Amino acid sequence: MVKKKACVFISGSGTNLKSIIKSSRDYNFPINIELVISNKKSAKGLNYAKKYSIPYKILVCDRSKFEQHVLQLIFLKKIEIICLAGFMKILSKNFIRKFRGKILNVHPSLLPKFKGLNTFNRVLETNEKLSGCTVHFVDEKLDNGKIIVKKRVFIKKSFNQETLKKNIQIEEYKAYSQAIRKIYSAI
Numbered sequence: 001m002v003k004k005k006a007c008v009f010i011s012g013s014g015t016n017l018k019s020i021i022k023s024s025r026d027y028n029f030p031i032n033i034e035l036v037i038s039n040k041k042s043a044k045g046l047n048y049a050k051k052y053s054i055p056y057k058i059l060v061c062d063r064s065k066f067e068q069h070v071l072q073l074i075f076l077k078k079i080e081i082i083c084l085a086g087f088m089k090i091l092s093k094n095f096i097r098k099f100r101g102k103i104l105n106v107h108p109s110l111l112p113k114f115k116g117l118n119t120f121n122r123v124l125e126t127n128e129k130l131s132g133c134t135v136h137f138v139d140e141k142l143d144n145g146k147i148i149v150k151k152r153v154f155i156k157k158s159f160n161q162e163t164l165k166k167n168i169q170i171e172e173y174k175a176y177s178q179a180i181r182k183i184y185s186a187i
């Protein structure tokens with residue numbers, strides 16, 4: 001099958017990147033990761049790009065320069081899809097408009113609940129019984145675009161931020177690959 005060319009943006013540990021890389025090794029998975037971009041030099045996720053021989057670029061600069069570089073790279077590599085995976089920089093409206101319907105993101109809550117940062121802490125503070133994760137298209141508003149896949153996690157009384165995060169991230173790995181299959185397998 002002809003796979004679509006994807007680029008994954010990361011800022012941190014990159015466990016979602018690792019999970020997408022693993023899925024993409026399946027012949028029938030609809031995308032191939034051609035490039036990893038990090039806005040942090042220290043992002044541990046870069047090790048997965050190295051381990052799996054995926055070209056990567058570290059771009060530590062202001063948003064406008066970051067996006068200019070990214071546009072050049074995406075053009076050169078003919079990238080068709082951008083997957084945000086723990087990417088903690090907000091992209092400009094202009095950039096998002098250029099790639100409307102082509103940028104996906106994973107967020108560690110059942111959107112539209114708990115948009116923004118410090119999700120696990122806020123979920124626990126409000127005594128939620130249920131949370132989860134959401135893979136969605138990115139639009140101009142934060143954590144707002146059309147939802148592709150949601151997965152639920154029931155919150156046990158014993159959960160703290162660490163255990164909630166761990167349990168939600170296990171669902172994120174399934175949700176991200178499922179969302180990619182759902183969107184791009186049919187095309």
Ligand code: GAR
Nearest residue numbers: 012013014015016085086106107108
């Ligand atoms: C993930 O849990 C993801 O949902 C979250 O960052 C983590 C990245 O983990 N993203 C956001 O909070 C974005 N709003 P990873 O680097 O190990 O994939």
